[in-house]
Amino acid sequence: MDSExxxxxxxxKKYFPVSKGLLFQKQTGFVxxxxxxxxxxxxxxxxxxxxESGCGKTTVGRTILGLYPITEGKVLIENIDVAKAHxxxxxxxxxxxxxxxxxxxxxxxxxxxxxxIISEPIRVHHLSQSEAEKTERVQELMQxxxxxxxxxxxxxxxxxxxxxxxxxxxxxxxxxxxxIVCDEPISALDVSIQAQVVNLLEDLQDRLNLTYxxxxxxxxxxxxxxxxxxxMYLGTIVESADRDELYEQPLHPYTKALLxxxxxxxxxxxxNRHRIILQGDVPSPINPPNGCRFHTRCPIAKQYCKExxxxxxxxGQSHWVACHEIA
Amino acid sequence: xxxxxxxxxxxTQFIIPEGTVYAVNGxxxxxxxxxxxxxxxESGCGKSVSMLSVMGLIPTPPGxxxxxxxxxxxxNLFTLNEEEMEKIRGKxxxxxxxxxxxxxxxVLTIGRQITEAxxxxxxxxxxxxxxxxxxxxxxxxxxxxxxxxxxxPHQFSGGMRQRxxxxxxxxCNPNLLIADEPTTALDVTIQAQIVELVIQLKQQRNMAVxxxxxxxxxxxxxxxxxxxxxxxxxxxxxxxxxxxxNPHHPYTQGLLGSLPRxxxxxxxxxxxxxxxxxxxxxxxKGCPFRPRCQYAREICQIETPQLRxxxxxxxxxxxINVENGEQISG
Numbered sequence: 001m002d003s004e005x006x007x008x009x010x011x012x013k014k015y016f017p018v019s020k021g022l023l024f025q026k027q028t029g030f031v032x033x034x035x036x037x038x039x040x041x042x043x044x045x046x047x048x049x050x051x052e053s054g055c056g057k058t059t060v061g062r063t064i065l066g067l068y069p070i071t072e073g074k075v076l077i078e079n080i081d082v083a084k085a086h087x088x089x090x091x092x093x094x095x096x097x098x099x100x101x102x103x104x105x106x107x108x109x110x111x112x113x114x115x116x117i118i119s120e121p122i123r124v125h126h127l128s129q130s131e132a133e134k135t136e137r138v139q140e141l142m143q144x145x146x147x148x149x150x151x152x153x154x155x156x157x158x159x160x161x162x163x164x165x166x167x168x169x170x171x172x173x174x175x176x177x178x179x180i181v182c183d184e185p186i187s188a189l190d191v192s193i194q195a196q197v198v199n200l201l202e203d204l205q206d207r208l209n210l211t212y213x214x215x216x217x218x219x220x221x222x223x224x225x226x227x228x229x230x231x232m233y234l235g236t237i238v239e240s241a242d243r244d245e246l247y248e249q250p251l252h253p254y255t256k257a258l259l260x261x262x263x264x265x266x267x268x269x270x271x272n273r274h275r276i277i278l279q280g281d282v283p284s285p286i287n288p289p290n291g292c293r294f295h296t297r298c299p300i301a302k303q304y305c306k307e308x309x310x311x312x313x314x315x316g317q318s319h320w321v322a323c324h325e326i327a
Numbered sequence: 328x329x330x331x332x333x334x335x336x337x338x339t340q341f342i343i344p345e346g347t348v349y350a351v352n353g354x355x356x357x358x359x360x361x362x363x364x365x366x367x368x369e370s371g372c373g374k375s376v377s378m379l380s381v382m383g384l385i386p387t388p389p390g391x392x393x394x395x396x397x398x399x400x401x402x403n404l405f406t407l408n409e410e411e412m413e414k415i416r417g418k419x420x421x422x423x424x425x426x427x428x429x430x431x432x433x434v435l436t437i438g439r440q441i442t443e444a445x446x447x448x449x450x451x452x453x454x455x456x457x458x459x460x461x462x463x464x465x466x467x468x469x470x471x472x473x474x475x476x477x478x479x480p481h482q483f484s485g486g487m488r489q490r491x492x493x494x495x496x497x498x499c500n501p502n503l504l505i506a507d508e509p510t511t512a513l514d515v516t517i518q519a520q521i522v523e524l525v526i527q528l529k530q531q532r533n534m535a536v537x538x539x540x541x542x543x544x545x546x547x548x549x550x551x552x553x554x555x556x557x558x559x560x561x562x563x564x565x566x567x568x569x570x571x572x573n574p575h576h577p578y579t580q581g582l583l584g585s586l587p588r589x590x591x592x593x594x595x596x597x598x599x600x601x602x603x604x605x606x607x608x609x610x611x612k613g614c615p616f617r618p619r620c621q622y623a624r625e626i627c628q629i630e631t632p633q634l635r636x637x638x639x640x641x642x643x644x645x646x647i648n649v650e651n652g653e654q655i656s657g
Contacts, residue, residue, distance in 0.1 A: 224587035263544030
């Protein structure tokens with residue numbers, strides 16, 4: 001890891017307009033999917049982004065790659081400004097930053113062969129001189145992710161879920177990226193297959209010195225694979241710290257509740273555990289609560305939590321938290 | 328204590344254009360009154376199909392219960408006609424499904440959907456049924472239950488919908504609740520709420536629960552006994568503490584080894600099981616786990632291992648004694 005961050009996200013906001021009416025659409029408000037999020041990712045590191053559905057973690061991943069236009073804030077990837085990049089710079093960005101998607105069934109074109117899918121980035125970025133070199137490169141990539149190169153002319157439906165996810169990984173690697181956003185890459189897979197894909201991602205990171213943003217809701221897996229973890233709630237990051245620090249010394253009441261809700265595969269331990277059961281559901285991101293967004297479900301909320309938004313500040317060594325109640 | 332439900336040698340298959348799907352291949356199990364049995368396995372292992380078979384909910388065709396019996400009380404559920412089955416289903420054995428959005432009718436109010444069962448099974452008048460429905464919704468923790476009775480399913484969140492499903496399932500005081508992945512579609516904090524609710528309701532009513540899931544974490548917190556399924560077979564069956572402390576089947580060991588732990592520092596890479604589950608279109612022969620098993624021998628190819636006792640309340644279907652790696656004498 002070097003000291004210069006590979007990815008730098010500063011005060012990122014992403015609002016989606018909400019409109020009403022069929023013919024004459026009227027804009028009635030915004031879904032504040034991501035609201036003032038800042039973080040850095042260093043080279044060779046894995047940052048975990050966790051939170052429940054609808055907290056904005058996927059939107060963060062897509063926005064920083066420029067797949068959604070940025071509403072406000074700044075994203076730098078290898079010193080390229082994602083919002084302003086165009087032409088050659090944008091092309092370069094697309095090569096250096098890739099994505100692995102959640103659903104290995106929906107993210108591969110069913111009419112393309114494996115060869116066509118994996119070679120597309122090679123073609124787009126002119127990474128091979130000849131057809132033969134391209135095929136060779138595709139075979140190499142297939143081997144790298146643990147697929148037999150003999151299957152090069154098969155179609156996605158001929159593969160199992162785990163194998164399809166391997167195709168997705170090979171495609172992401174084809175353009176020789178430095179940075180990969182992994183958006184819930186294992187949540188659609190069966191338990192015994194998840195470990196295979198996670199081990200593959202780790203091996204590739206070691207071999208190719210990759211940097212990952214690992215988006216997931218499985219907190220156990222995140223503890224296993226990530227170096228640092230950021231917890232999101234309703235469009236904002238409420239806490240971030242090094243992995244073991246976060247899991248052993250969580251500070252934010254939401255992080256505490258979230259961690260206590262994760263089941264442990266050990267009956268004796270699980271039975272004697274103190275669970276913090278949160279009341280109610282996550283509020284709508286169209287009208288997020290004033291002040292601290294978590295105050296409607298927070299077991300320790302005070303009057304001022306309803307009025308003032310807590311600052312995201314460093315309270316320990318690279319341990320950041322947004323809560324009024326933490327000294 | 329007599330078991331509440333005994334299933335013997337259940338075989339369920341589906342005939343589709345591509346051939347026969349061997350979904351459940353001769354499984355036997357029982358559940359005692361007031362007990363929680365977890366059925367664990369990955370997608371396609373037959374955990375849902377075996378329970379749907381018991382409930383008489385397998386669409387025929389293409390599905391068919393080829394063999395077996397399900398003894399509930401004095402009766403074999405598989406020999407009952409539809410009318411007799413309807414009296415048991417929902418009243419004595421109730422079911423909660425994975426996806427609360429697709430299992431509720433989107434164009435009927437939830438009040439209407441809850442009162443339907445009450446009127447049908449318990450013969451309540453509409454006013455009685457309405458009052459009872461409010462009670463039920465309060466019991467599962469829906470705030471302002473009286474006002475929410477006339478709401479439609481889309482006006483509820485995922486967790487709230489699952490609560491509604493549980494309220495419906497419990498409306499007639501069933502002896503047995505079959506919950507098919509009831510928390511899989513939910514977030515962890517909501518999952519914790521639902522698990523807590525089911526444990527509480529079960530204790531209040533002394534109801535038996537069969538909890539179908541792929542999540543070994545949830546099982547540890549809720550089950551008394553566990554059946555592990557693979558490719559349509561039960562491969563291991565044990566008390567919950569026994570299973571986690573002393574897993575015997577190579578598949579169970581592999582599953583537990585592949586789980587990262589939220590409560591521990593990382594000490595190793597995950598142990599992954601190579602390969603993927605077998606196609607169900609191939610008639611099973613030998614041990615279903617053999618192609619992925621590190622202990623596999625010749626006999627595993629030839630003969631399907633039966634469940635054998637390895638200690639009291641712990642049974643495993645494997646030709647190998649994994650403790651010393653030796654083949655057991657068949």
